[in-house]
Amino acid sequence: MENKSIKVSDLWDQQQDSSFCLNRNQRKSIEQLYVDETIFAQFNGLLGSRGHFVEGYGGDYDQPQTFINGFYNTYPYHYEENSPQFPQNGQTMINLPDASLMKLSVDAEEINIHSATLQSLLRTFDLKNGVVCRNATYRTPSGYEFTVSEQKIVSVSNKNLIITRMTVKSLNYQGVIRVQSILKMPFQKKQLSTDPRVSRPGRHLILRDLQVLNQVGLLKAETEFTKMEIQVGITHDRLFDYTVDDNQLTGTCEIGVEPQQEFSITKYQFYHASHIDEACDVVMQLRRVEPFDWFARNQAHFAQDFWYDHELYLSDSTLNIALRYNVYQLSLSGGVSEHLQIAAKGISGEGYEGHYFWDTEIYMLPYFILNEPDKARNILKYRNHTLPKAKIEANKMGVSRGAKIPWRTINGEETSPYYPAGSAQIHINSDLVYALMQYYHASNDLQFMIDYGFELMLETALFILDYGFFDKKGFHLSKVTGPDEYSAIVNDNFYTNRMAEYHFDAVVGFWKQNKSLCRSVLKKVGASVQDLEDLSKAARQMTYLTDEDLGIILQDDSFLNLKDLDLTLIPQENRPMLLHYHPLYIYRHQVLKQADTILALVLMNDCNKDIYQKTFDYYLKRTTHDSSLSKCIYGIAAYDLKKSNLAYEYFQNAAMIDLGNDIGHTRHGLHVANMGGTYLTLIYGIFGIRINKILTLSHPISHIQVKVKFGGVTLRISILNEVLTIESDGFIVVELYGELLELNGSHSVLIKNS
Structure with a gap:
């Protein structure tokens, strides 16, 4: 590669669009930096790198993290009172060897926040160009001042590659700057957190090899128990002198500077994992890399095509950048492989x-279904690939046939050690089928349903059918937990039952429409026509409980028998409650972590408005919103019920959960499902769209525009000055304010909002 010192201005200064730029400036405390590592994290569906400084923080502050989706290790669980039916091993996505750092020093003084004073810090996530930019100004103890600029790309064109360009400018120093580029085994946490949402400490990787091959540093390691292999390589656009010591490879380069002089170094990091990548020569890959500007142009082309396809705009500037950020990060969180899903x-x-x-x-899936159906198909196919393990889990739960989708997993095996909030959430079977049917209605992909979908639908339905039972009053599902984890092991949870009814009807309906195509699947599963009749009977006789005096739908058969809890007495520092109160304290009160019954009403969208209103009011007063998945759903429900001010408030809250660190957990990663929930608030709530054979559009506000894909047709929907405009690039029938409307080609229809 060509080695040269170049003057680097910000490549994107002339191209930046403020409505696509997320700026966070002067956030210099270590806690703020850890949060912003999450905010400025970049990924490409497979590889993810957090936004730590390329020069590092210094001292004990450095905790750089890079991940590959599905690259995990296991560790043994310990139960004082064990059962062979419980998961015996945990699964954890592991922090990979670190190839990010290029440490800086002058005259034995390091240039970082630990050793120098960080005088200024400017950071931008340029969504229109797909790059993160940072500019920091330091003053060393000796009074020397430097600016360190960083431009970082996690490549979408080469999903193994991270490219970082560091530009260092001396403001008043004359002499030699030492650059030390590091490749080492990952940082290891030492302290076990009591927060169950945080990963466990421990050594998960074993170093197998560390060497230098003609200006390419190469590290090979293997997970301790799962035996997955990782190769990490580094190289640069300058020559470095390398040394290898224990678990670390260090490349050193010394560069002389005058005051007001700058230099740049580009570092390439290549990650190759055995669980998803075909074999390749990492060293050869790194010897062939293109200059930084080539990747920058490629990334910009991708990002600009992305926004052309989405045309997402809201006149509320804060919501606009938040929703654009959420959608962009959600899109790049997964869907690139059918053997992987998307983690929380x-x-x-x-x-x-x-x-x-x-x-x-x-x-998450509704976004992909309406915008990137190929990714949606991959995400759904993961469940098919792991179906054999789901069938084993069903047997562990005492059901001799069918499949039980794991509540939490990486490899397809249930890994939740706390079954009241884990395995008992059998609604996940119906959640999957709901998503399958949404995909099918939006894509008309019959072949996918025959090859993959119907088998999943049938296996998961048989489990629920056998898990439940009939009596004189109807069909019941007992000892289940709904989405609300603050109410566990209950009977006839409304959400679980309503989704199961939808599930059973979907199976029977699809069978009736495609009998000749489905017979082989029926035979493969070992199901009979009688089973289908039993599913239909269970759907018709599904148990739903109401309270006539209150006029509400009951969350389950015992919720109203519990003691009320005044949520104003729960101090904010004791949120979320699960970290501060014994589960039995929570379980014996009328308190919700998140939307439960209301979630079913939002998804089914068929409830009497008076009952919907009273049910909404009752449960909202008892909901803590301790889950990041709560306010987006209550916001959609509020739009359904014409509570526009409350709905908009919840829309804003949901959109800003990570950008505002509103629940204090952003440093550990983005709440990706809430990002999908924010998109749902726009699509389900403001526009009133439901993924069905027809669309319903309602509740326009302000100026908004969006594109969605449905039935092979792209719809462009915009609202301006209380006029709704819908344009299609093909023939489609939509339902608008209760009336069917035919759209064809470039035809557009203006609807006055009333």
């Missing part, structure tokens, strides 16, 4: 140990 924190941090939950199907 994506690949942005250690939170929830990289586990996949039901959040993916209910909160």
